[in-house]
Amino acid sequence: MSSLARRLRGIFTSPLPATTKTPAKTSSVRLPITLDLKKWSTSSRSPQTPSDSDPATALSVLDEMEKVGLEPDLITFNTLLNAFYQNGSYADGEKIWDLMKKNNVAPNVRSYNAKLRGVISENRMSEAVELIDEMKTSGIKPDVFTLNSLMKGFCNAGNLEEAKRWYSEIARNELPPVRATYMTLIPFLVEKGDFDMATELCKEVCSRRWLIEPALLQQVLEGLVKESKIEEATELVELAKLKKFRITLELPSDK
Incomplete structure (x- = not known):
């Protein structure tokens, strides 16, 4: 330096x-x-x-x-x-x-990541997407933090489809996800009522043994039960127990 x-x-x-x-x-x-x-x-x-x-x-x-x-x-x-x-x-x-x-x-990927955060903070999401294209044209590969920022920006903008799209880009680019990826997207999926994808992400979190708020898992369970997806809810509870999470999950029907 x-x-x-x-x-x-x-x-x-x-x-x-x-x-x-x-x-x-x-x-x-x-x-x-x-x-x-x-x-x-x-x-x-x-x-x-x-x-x-x-x-x-x-x-x-x-x-x-x-x-x-x-x-x-x-x-x-x-x-x-x-x-x-x-x-x-x-x-x-x-x-x-x-x-x-x-x-x-x-500029390198860190330069672009800094600028991307600034653009997103100004709610210029179309410009943020253009910035990704500029990176690729310049031969700079976006990293997981680049895509996380874009995904979070669309979550904050209330755009579920775009948030899911940029989440999928992480896997498509063979980038290792980080905990922040899930902790940003799962609450937004719950808010939008997409409990199927929220369940899959919760399972991934449990499998990776990352910390997750019990209240968030409980919200996913309650959403599954409301949609009569008892089997999926039960699987999530059992997975959390199997991974020895120090949390207490309860199916709403058991209350």
Whole structure:
């Protein structure tokens, strides 16, 4: 990781003392600027986002690097992209994205994932899909986090078919699913009344021995019973018991 990337990452993620009097240093040059690092610091108890502060602070770091002949690298840009897009500063994220292109730094999958989160946070789902196409055209293969973000975006938009479509893309691209995939989609399937698919996903979760909220499993059971799918509900209960989940599931008909 470059010295600039470490410095920028520190701006967004490192807790700092109550007072900061000297500017940060790189391994090769001392930048002729003074950053209010305390203003940009974050902590687990009282996080601050770049939008809470002055985004020009981070951008000024890049300007000063250019003045002393140092070029920001991909890690540096990804650090800024994640900070801005993830924390609701979409417009500033776009500035960083444009600057990255201007500097002829080619984005990678992490760059696109950061931008995708920003686009989705703005509810620009059609643009998010276009971004996936742009990735593929550039020879960058989406990873499971790329597809998870898109699936979650369509869940939030209330679009069941598109959410299911992008879930299926995970398997089609031979990507290993993660727990977040299921914990995002199962509640949405329950909300939309698709208990068949919700049941299949619950079975996969149980088979992988991932943690799942008992209340969520209970909702799936109740939905199956309402649809008179007692056999499927019983199978789900037995599977949970077989995998020794420390939860108590009860068929609604047994109450």
